[in-house]
Amino acid sequence: MDMNREQLMRRIQEVEFAVIDINLYLDTHPTHQQALMDYNKLTQELMNLKMMYERQYGPLTNFGYAPSQYPWQWIESPWPWEDEYTCKEDMPCGFMKRN
Amino acid sequence: MNMPNPKNMPKQIPMPMYMPKDIKLARAYVPNQPYERLFPLDEALKKGTLFANLYQPYDRRNQ
Numbered sequence: 796m797d798m799n800r801e802q803l804m805r806r807i808q809e810v811e812f813a814v815i816d817i818n819l820y821l822d823t824h825p826t827h828q829q830a831l832m833d834y835n836k837l838t839q840e841l842m843n844l845k846m847m848y849e850r851q852y853g854p855l856t857n858f859g860y861a862p863s864q865y866p867w868q869w870i871e872s873p874w875p876w877e878d879e880y881t882c883k884e885d886m887p888c889g890f891m892k893r894n
Numbered sequence: 895m896n897m898p899n900p901k902n903m904p905k906q907i908p909m910p911m912y913m914p915k916d917i918k919l920a921r922a923y924v925p926n927q928p929y930e931r932l933f934p935l936d937e938a939l940k941k942g943t944l945f946a947n948l949y950q951p952y953d954r955r956n957q
Contacts, residue, residue, distance in 0.1 A: 809935040816944035
């Protein structure tokens with residue numbers, strides 16, 4: 796399923812948030828197998844999503860995680876603060892889409 | 895013995911009586927969090943937690 800840049804970024808944020816929360820749960824429940832399986836499944840998905848994003852739109856982190864195409868892409872915008880997104884439902888989520 | 899509740903004290907926090915008899919005093923206890931009722935990921939991001947059990951937004955209505 797191909798997603799545009801925003802949807803892909805949004806999906807990365809959702810998956811990463813869940814991975815962090817399960818990480819915190821595992822810190823206090825290290826023997827919980829279901830939690831660990833979920834963590835590994837989501838981490839795999841997160842890595843795939845980030846690879847997909849970076850291949851199309853450039854690196855998410857400026858060093859240590861992904862090679863850059865030519866020319867050096869890190870200085871290309873949009874920077875996170877330049878982009879604004881709207882949540883579809885009424886819940887504001889800190890992003891506003893410029894329409 | 896029922897502690898007197900001075901007027902300015904907030905209403906007393908109910909003391910659960912089913913504590914084990916030999917429970918040590920002056921210790922803090924955290925009940926075990928079950929791994930259940932996980933939100934769908936989009937909802938979890940908006941609500942700020944993956945676990946419905948931990949979702950406790952401040953409710954302005956009943957102050």
